[in-house]
Amino acid sequence: MTELEELKNHxxxxxxRVEASDKKIALLEETLSTLGxxxxxxxxxxxxxxxxxxxxxxxxxxSFSDETIDMTVQKASVANIQKQxxxxxxxxxxxxxKSKTNVAQxxxxxxxxxxxxxxxxxxxxxxxxAFDPVDIVIPNLIDGKHVTKIKHGAFHNCKIKTVTFPQHxxxxxxxxxxxxxxxxSVYNLSCDIGEEAFSxxxxxxxxxxxxxxxxxxxxxxxxxxQINDINFNEGxxxxxxxxxxxxxxxxxxxxxxxxxxxxxxxxxxxPQIKKVDxxxxxxxxxxxxxxNNTSLHYISFPRSxxxxxxxxxxxxxxxTLVIPxxxxxxxxxxxxxxxxxxxGMDTSIIEQHFVLVSKYVYPKLHKSVIYCxxxxxxQKYCQKWNITCRPLSEFxxx
Numbered sequence: 001m002t003e004l005e006e007l008k009n010h011x012x013x014x015x016x017r018v019e020a021s022d023k024k025i026a027l028l029e030e031t032l033s034t035l036g037x038x039x040x041x042x043x044x045x046x047x048x049x050x051x052x053x054x055x056x057x058x059x060x061x062x063s064f065s066d067e068t069i070d071m072t073v074q075k076a077s078v079a080n081i082q083k084q085x086x087x088x089x090x091x092x093x094x095x096x097x098k099s100k101t102n103v104a105q106x107x108x109x110x111x112x113x114x115x116x117x118x119x120x121x122x123x124x125x126x127x128x129x130a131f132d133p134v135d136i137v138i139p140n141l142i143d144g145k146h147v148t149k150i151k152h153g154a155f156h157n158c159k160i161k162t163v164t165f166p167q168h169x170x171x172x173x174x175x176x177x178x179x180x181x182x183x184x185s186v187y188n189l190s191c192d193i194g195e196e197a198f199s200x201x202x203x204x205x206x207x208x209x210x211x212x213x214x215x216x217x218x219x220x221x222x223x224x225x226q227i228n229d230i231n232f233n234e235g236x237x238x239x240x241x242x243x244x245x246x247x248x249x250x251x252x253x254x255x256x257x258x259x260x261x262x263x264x265x266x267x268x269x270x271p272q273i274k275k276v277d278x279x280x281x282x283x284x285x286x287x288x289x290x291x292n293n294t295s296l297h298y299i300s301f302p303r304s305x306x307x308x309x310x311x312x313x314x315x316x317x318x319x320t321l322v323i324p325x326x327x328x329x330x331x332x333x334x335x336x337x338x339x340x341x342x343x344g345m346d347t348s349i350i351e352q353h354f355v356l357v358s359k360y361v362y363p364k365l366h367k368s369v370i371y372c373x374x375x376x377x378x379q380k381y382c383q384k385w386n387i388t389c390r391p392l393s394e395f396x397x398x
Contacts, residue, residue: 030095037088037092041089044081047081048078051074051081054071055075057397060395089254121146122146122149123142123145128160130158133161134160135164138150138164140167146168148168149171150172150173152176153175155177157178157179158177159180159182163187165186165189169190169191170192171191174197175199178197179199184226186208189208190213192213193213193215193216196222198221204226207224209232214236215240216240216243217240217243218240218263220244224244228250228251229254230252230254232258235258237259240266241265241266241287242265244270245265245270248270250267250270253273258282262286262287264289266287266290268289268290268292268294272294273294273295273296274294274295274297275298278299278300279300279301282304284305285307286309289311292311292314293316294315295317297319299313305324305326306326307328308331308334310352314334314335316337319338320338320395320396321339322343325343327344327347329348330348331349332349339369339371341370342371342373349377349378349381369390370390371390371395
């Protein structure tokens, strides 16, 4: 190689290093901007919550007073702040998605570790041959055919560190990545996920859902103890039973408007969950034990909700709970909150389960104080079972 060629190669290498440095600086600047947006979104959320509590209190007082408390200005302010917060949250989600995509890029050379088979015009990944911790990128095409499926148990007990999925993936079958103890990051997860597909991946902390996920199978991510944040804004419809149960560090969950089902025990035994906002979802039933045994102290319901099943909100830190008038029925074991307000006349309390106290049998809600309207079904239930019942206007808002 001549001196001129050596100099040329040296210059090209320097140019690549400069280009890489520029990209890192741009990413750092974007990260700092996103952190600022996180703080702004949190402050907006706290403001909205305070104002909504004040509006609820005013509405209740107005219903028992000759004078109406005008909260028009406050309601308009809340609506305006909510729009601003939604815009900021969309920017945050876009920034996170972009950063994950940047991290996940490589040349797709993981093919040497993969076992696969042809299924018609598609490719199914059937196994992994890597002995040491490696980063896996599932290629989009093998032999000119789209990779569409990960077979059941294909990566079971493997030592892989990260996995990136292609855009045409359709299904990850049951147990596919179960007990991958080294797995920390999953990128572009954009397909249906089978039962226990990632269960017991106890170091999995970075979970990036794409737009193609429709169903998350039962126990799919149970016992993934390092997951802290989950975003269901990208089109997920069905979250299966026990899907995220026993995730010890799971705290922040964002539910989108595509979610129509949250299965039994889906988020049970997740001790860090403190706040759940279901307002954007389209669920009709809050299923049995779905948030049982959490640290939940706040929950919001969607207008679509009609039924709350047994133990859905049991063993939480909910001191007060408001049941909107559009909810048709609750199971008498649905909560152990100290104070429960029923805003409607026709919300039924379904008598199914009882506990023995001395020689008498009482419904579980005997531990709660029920606040309701005179003549309502909730009041009649309380009278039948000798449960403490107070006027709705006395409900504590703090």
